[in-house]
Amino acid sequence: MTTFQIILLVFLIICTIAVSFTRELLNAVLVYMSFSLIMSIVWVTLESPDLAITEAAVGAGVTSVLFFITLKKIHAIDTEKEARKSGDMETDIDMLPEGGQGDE
Amino acid sequence: MSRRKTDEEYSRTKTYKFFRWLSGVKDPYIDSLELQPQEEKKESEEVILEHLHDEELALEKVYDVSHNRFVNVFERVYKLVAALFCVLMLVGLLMCVSFLPENGSADTVRSNVVVDRYIENGLEETGAVNIVSGMILTYRAFDTFGETNVLFIATCCVMIMLMMDEKLLEKAEKQNDRRFEPKDDVILRLVASFLCPIIFIFAIYIMLNGHLSPGGGFSGGAVLGAGMILYVNAFGFKKTQRFFNEQIYKVAKITALCMYGLIGSYFYITGANGIANHIPLGIPGHILSSGIILPINVAVGLEVACTMYAFYALFRRGGL
Numbered sequence: 001m002t003t004f005q006i007i008l009l010v011f012l013i014i015c016t017i018a019v020s021f022t023r024e025l026l027n028a029v030l031v032y033m034s035f036s037l038i039m040s041i042v043w044v045t046l047e048s049p050d051l052a053i054t055e056a057a058v059g060a061g062v063t064s065v066l067f068f069i070t071l072k073k074i075h076a077i078d079t080e081k082e083a084r085k086s087g088d089m090e091t092d093i094d095m096l097p098e099g100g101q102g103d104e
Numbered sequence: 105m106s107r108r109k110t111d112e113e114y115s116r117t118k119t120y121k122f123f124r125w126l127s128g129v130k131d132p133y134i135d136s137l138e139l140q141p142q143e144e145k146k147e148s149e150e151v152i153l154e155h156l157h158d159e160e161l162a163l164e165k166v167y168d169v170s171h172n173r174f175v176n177v178f179e180r181v182y183k184l185v186a187a188l189f190c191v192l193m194l195v196g197l198l199m200c201v202s203f204l205p206e207n208g209s210a211d212t213v214r215s216n217v218v219v220d221r222y223i224e225n226g227l228e229e230t231g232a233v234n235i236v237s238g239m240i241l242t243y244r245a246f247d248t249f250g251e252t253n254v255l256f257i258a259t260c261c262v263m264i265m266l267m268m269d270e271k272l273l274e275k276a277e278k279q280n281d282r283r284f285e286p287k288d289d290v291i292l293r294l295v296a297s298f299l300c301p302i303i304f305i306f307a308i309y310i311m312l313n314g315h316l317s318p319g320g321g322f323s324g325g326a327v328l329g330a331g332m333i334l335y336v337n338a339f340g341f342k343k344t345q346r347f348f349n350e351q352i353y354k355v356a357k358i359t360a361l362c363m364y365g366l367i368g369s370y371f372y373i374t375g376a377n378g379i380a381n382h383i384p385l386g387i388p389g390h391i392l393s394s395g396i397i398l399p400i401n402v403a404v405g406l407e408v409a410c411t412m413y414a415f416y417a418l419f420r421r422g423g424l
Contacts, residue, residue: 050236050318053310057326062412065333069419 005045011038025076029067036060231385231394232315240320241397242371249368252404255411256361262415268422276422289338296338303331311405315394321404328405329412336413341421350424353410360406367396367403 015035022028036059043052071077114120222239232238240248268276310317311324336344374381386393417424 048318050320050323053319053323054326057323057330058412061330062326062333062416066415066419069416073419 002045005042008038008042008045012042025071026068029064029071032067033060033064036063227388230397231388232397233388233394234315234317234320236318237314237320237397237401238394241400242395245368245371245396245400248400248404249364252361252364252407255407256357259357259411259414262418266418266422270423273421273423292338296334300331300335300338303327303334307331307405307409311401312391312398314401315397316389316391321401322408324401325405325408326412328409329416332409332413333416336416341417345424348413348424353414353424356406357410357414360403360410364400364403364407367399371396 012035015031015038019028019031019035022031036055039059040052040055043049043055068077109117222235222243226235226238227233230238230242232242307324307328309324310319310327311321314320314324332344332348371381371383373379381395383395385395388394392398414424
């Protein structure tokens with residue numbers, strides 16, 4: 001096992017821990033995407049490029065997109081609106097771009 | 105041609121009544137409507153007391169941590185037990201791993217003749233340079249056929265649950281079309297117009313070259329589906345429907361599955377009964393070689409691409 005593989009595996013473990021500790025669903029999906037991306041590089045180092053292609057297309061691409069749609073449908077992405085409603089403006093509003101996508 | 109109404113006819117129309125009301129000649133609602141002042145809703149003291157009592161009762165029973173001691177203790181114990189359970193599972197699984205024979209040691213079970221046969225005779229019997237592809241689509245074609253069927257049934261289920269009636273879909277799109285169509289994103293469009301052709305060609309290459317290089321039907325189909333999702337996101341559903349609408353989707357999906365079924369069943373029947381099949385294997389390494397693998401790769405690829413795109417479209421919009 002080379003040092004490169006060890007670094008990748010450490011990243012994988014960090015990703016898994018980060019997924020379970022993130023509060024926001026959107027961030028969890030993003031971390032999951034990066035997990036899949038690292039996993040596809042691990043597949044390449046394990047000499048199975050066909051699995052790497054599939055992992056990159058399905059894990060990092062299609063599944064995450066499906067998650068995004070689901071979050072949008074259950075209104076879990078509109079953080080701007082939520083923040084305005086609950087009143088803690090100074091914490092969440094600064095992170096978002098001005099006039100963001102919460103205009104629906 | 106419009107014709108002038110007589111005065112009598114005009115006095116019956118709503119316009120006449122409206123202008124009469126506007127000029128203050130006569131209020132049309134006098135004598136026909138009766139107005140009454142609304143009474144304020146009053147609750148008796150008993151009802152208010154009962155509500156307060158209910159609230160007290162609820163506080164005792166509902167999982168309100170600050171008011172319920174039992175729930176408080178239970179939550180702490182629950183967390184502890186959960187952590188303990190996780191650690192025990194981890195230890196148990198690691199113990200199991202320690203009992204496994206070491207990789208490459210002399211004690212490893214060597215009764216699995218299948219692996220040797222795949223590796224030694226694979227190229228000769230299937231004609232595929234890519235052993236994995238040859239194994240999946242000839243020796244284990246029946247398994248892969250089952251997987252393809254699973255994909256087909258999965259999309260059918262999603263269609264049953266999420267497909268909207270076409271009239272309803274049009275109505276919903278008219279009400280707020282911004283929810284379904286992406287905004288004119290210049291960056292996304294430019295990037296997509298560069299990337300989409302490359303992705304499509306790469307996907308087709310993976311599919312057609314599955315018996316020679318790493319990849320195959322499933323990978324190629326997944327990449328093709330992802331590329332189509334990118335195209336839809338950049339250019340909207342209307343442009344995509346020009347080359348991929350519901351009709352084409354149905355035809356492609358069912359044709360792919362039937363093609364796989366037909367080729368596969370010919371292969372199973374001849375193989376199981378010891379009949380020589382007449383599909384030429386060709387010269388290994390050529391693009392038109394390895395018998396049934398190439399058409400099956402294309403069929404699986406189409407099936408997977410349709411599934412990916414249909415999942416996305418049905419989740420997002422409720423129709424293709």
